[in-house]
Amino acid sequence: MASSSQVKLAVGILSIGDMGLGIARLLRQHGHTVYTVAKGRSKHTVERIQSAKITTLDSDEELVAESDIILSIVPPRDAIATARRALEASRSNDAIKRRSERKGTAALGQAPSLTYIDLNAISPRSAKTIAGIFTAELSPSLPRRLSISRTFSFRKNSEPEPEPIPIKFLDGGIIGGPPSLKQDQSWKRPSVVISGPGIKDLLPESLITLLNIKVVGNTIGPGSALKACFASLTKGLTALSILSFTTAQTAGVLPHLQEHLKEYSPNTLALATNGLTAMPPKAYRWVDEMRQIGETFAEDGGFGHGSGGGQIYDGIADIYKFVTEETVLGEERVEKRKRGTTAEDVAECVKEGIARKKQKGQGDEDLDQAWRGRWS
Structure with missing residues (x-):
């Protein structure tokens, strides 16, 4: 052929x-x-x-x-x-x-x-x-x-x-x-x-x-392994950006965080901003992808048996699950974007989701798992 x-x-x-x-x-x-x-x-x-x-x-x-x-x-x-x-x-x-x-x-x-x-x-x-x-x-x-x-x-x-x-x-x-x-x-x-x-x-x-x-x-196997290793860096950074930007927004220092990133690590700022704004319509797909990445690290990378490779990405999967199920960002579609088109709004949406979950009484313990994952 x-x-x-x-x-x-x-x-x-x-x-x-x-x-x-x-x-x-x-x-x-x-x-x-x-x-x-x-x-x-x-x-x-x-x-x-x-x-x-x-x-x-x-x-x-x-x-x-x-x-x-x-x-x-x-x-x-x-x-x-x-x-x-x-x-x-x-x-x-x-x-x-x-x-x-x-x-x-x-x-x-x-x-x-x-x-x-x-x-x-x-x-x-x-x-x-x-x-x-x-x-x-x-x-x-x-x-x-x-x-x-x-x-x-x-x-x-x-x-x-x-x-x-x-x-x-x-x-x-x-x-x-x-x-x-x-x-x-x-x-x-x-x-x-x-x-x-x-x-x-x-x-x-x-x-x-x-x-x-x-x-x-x-x-x-190698095709899936390469995809997992690449996505662990790109989507892993986006998950860390959700944590960082949302916490900075809640603490009232998000503009200062962005200012310091721009001066001292502009590439990180660009990657974080682009990742955050592209993420909302795709977050639901990334929940299981992160778990598959964890399995790849544990089984193919040898990071099982308490070394934390799989557990870290179980925690990151929890972050994307939270975004999908507990924030308005989970309603976004690629062709019809309304919320989360700026990094600031992503942080605000996640902040609002946290507040709603606390008000429903599902609060601290579940949220702690969503943010910390299962690598502790």
Whole structure:
């Protein structure tokens, strides 16, 4: 596949959030067909799908039948469940038949393989769990969907059950913001880091270039590890900024903090300000991402067994959970920003959330855990 520079693929995306939307637009502008499943999605998501002119399908079975590649771009908590959805769909007789017909292999009784790329912010351990899901033998929890003729026919020459659609799995992550079209009509693109066996055989060079894919390993795990290490610094700093700016706001010294950062550490001020203002619509996704980072540090970095690596990011996850559930910032959407568009307002919103929680009597003990985490 890699030898052709003109291959136009059908790419399925689950699901169409801010990042999925940007990638869909990039792919569509360069001639690739983009599919997604809209059934059961929110009105907000359906509007996003329509705005990007993405082709909608009615089911996961249709998605695995029609797509050459599936990109999983969901909140980390949904990564494993989404992979299971794809696996179950790959066992559907209707999907197998349709994929075989579309690829011209119906006579062989075996549908061509599907490439599934997990681009979620998960730990290497979670990525390996997904790899195991796709390579494991058929389990009782995921039974084959037998055709009527197979179930009830006792003819010796009854048609054999077709094999499930084989799924080739790659592990990855996305570093940077969603793709966006610049004024000069070129694209600003994030780095898509991928690891796994046979990447150059599974992905055409044109797609690798278009999506700005960086191959970081030939096994499952390095892609997720790199994403976790990068996000631990960027989103970790944003969490520390929430603590610092909110405390300074409450103490009445936020302008002085900003003044001193500007003079003595201007890069820190810029990173903190940009991180705080971009954070509100994404905080809900970062709760589980921080826990996955903690798992990466504990398992892959060796910072378990009381060394604090995992516990620190459990605490940071609590901070983002507090922002999401206890402040008005949790209501923000990328396309419709109202609050938290300045660092000062982020601090004020969090301050207000703390005050409301104290008034509800849920106060000091819960808040102490949210701020301190579980590394003490």
